[in-house]
């Protein structure tokens with residue numbers, strides 16, 4: 001018996017096994033249809049025999065693609081959790097070592113453990129760190145990495161089609177992976193996980209609120225619409241910070257206000273990570289203020305949720321959130337007039353640039369919105385909404401392209417003049433919004449409309465085209 005004890009002591013504990021992984025799909029929110037794909041992967045474990053009998057090839061590897069913080073790791077854990085199998089994980093940056101052979105031997109050890117403890121999920125974070133196309137890195141570091149990559153390919157091939165060890169890897173750069181990695185039998189299945197939309201953000205907040213003492217009337221939608229561009233990791237953080245806020249105030253329930261404040265702090269955090277010169281802050285503020293000030297003149301666009309110049313992940317500049325705009329636009333329900341209004345709003349940054357800085361000093365920060373204006377104007381003409389061309393004939397006649405463009409340009413010009421006019425009439429409001437934005441970086445709906453009430457002079461009647 002002494003020998004048995006000794007053997008037990010000598011047996012190395014699995015190094016890469018994560019214990020106590022207890023994540024379920026219900027912990028991951030805002031996935032929509034992606035969930036179905038992941039449920040299928042769970043079935044490869046639970047119904048593997050059925051797949052094999054029917055000759056269905058079980059993928060060796062699944063690639064989760066998407067920006068940091070969207071929940072790729074969480075999802076991989078949820079697959080293991082739902083299937084009730086072991087979860088092994090490693091970050092590919094740990095593979096990449098200076099010493100030759102270390103990376104490759106880690107890969108071997110990882111898969112050895114996973115096999116001994118099968119069924120299991122092997123999760124490789126940041127696959128691109130090791131899976132970058134070979135030959136892209138020169139020198140001995142490149143050689144070491146190639147050895148590691150080769151070892152990984154060997155391990156992946158060893159499990160192809162068996163279904164008892166499935167590899168899930170995450171990457172933000174599927175485009176730069178070595179082609180050998182994505183060949184059939186290896187990472188031949190890609191699942192894209194985008195940043196959450198409005199509803200997704202609301203659901204993620206709700207998932208994280210489940211275990212917290214929330215007030216009954218919390219308005220998750222309000223918080224979701226304040227957090228455009230944020231990912232799950234940031235939303236989870238907001239709920240945590242809100243809880244701390246509540247405790248500090250000696251209260252027992254987390255309120256909408258706690259969440260909104262936490263959202264501002266989270267945003268602030270992102271903000272501090274980004275340096276801008278005072279001139280740039282001002283320029284961006286003028287850009288965003290112009291859109292908000294023009295939009296508030298139009299019935300379909302005036303429902304402004306917030307205005308911000310805080311940089312957010314994936315968005316260089318600021319942002320004006322118009323609630324109705326988006327919904328109507330995507331559902332194709334904008335009326336003729338509100339489409340023109342939309343074009344005018346998109347041209348406001350360019351108009352403001354001209355008014356505030358003069359033709360000689362135009363910047364290019366309005367180029368994105370000017371693009372929006374151009375495509376909306378073409379849509380207007382193509383859709384037969386202009387006076388000149390009735391009906392849908394414009395859709396079909398290819399040699400009319402020039403005519404269409406010149407008409408779109410006319411519309412753009414008229415809207416541009418209109419944007420300028422509105423901005424000139426509202427100089428006071430513009431200055432006030434710009435100052436506040438530079439100072440606070442974000443204005444809530446209430447703050448913005450407070451300024452409109454004080455300084456705004458709204459347009460009585462829109463000119464028609």
Ligand code: ADP
Pocket residue numbers: 027028029030031067068069070071072073074075170204207231232233234236
């Ligand atoms: P990634 O691997 O994509 O970088 P993670 O899975 O590490 O992102 O996400 C970090 C944390 O953020 C998770 O542990 C979870 O708390 C939260 N989170 C991210 N996405 C979601 C989501 N879709 N639903 C719920 N929580 C999420």
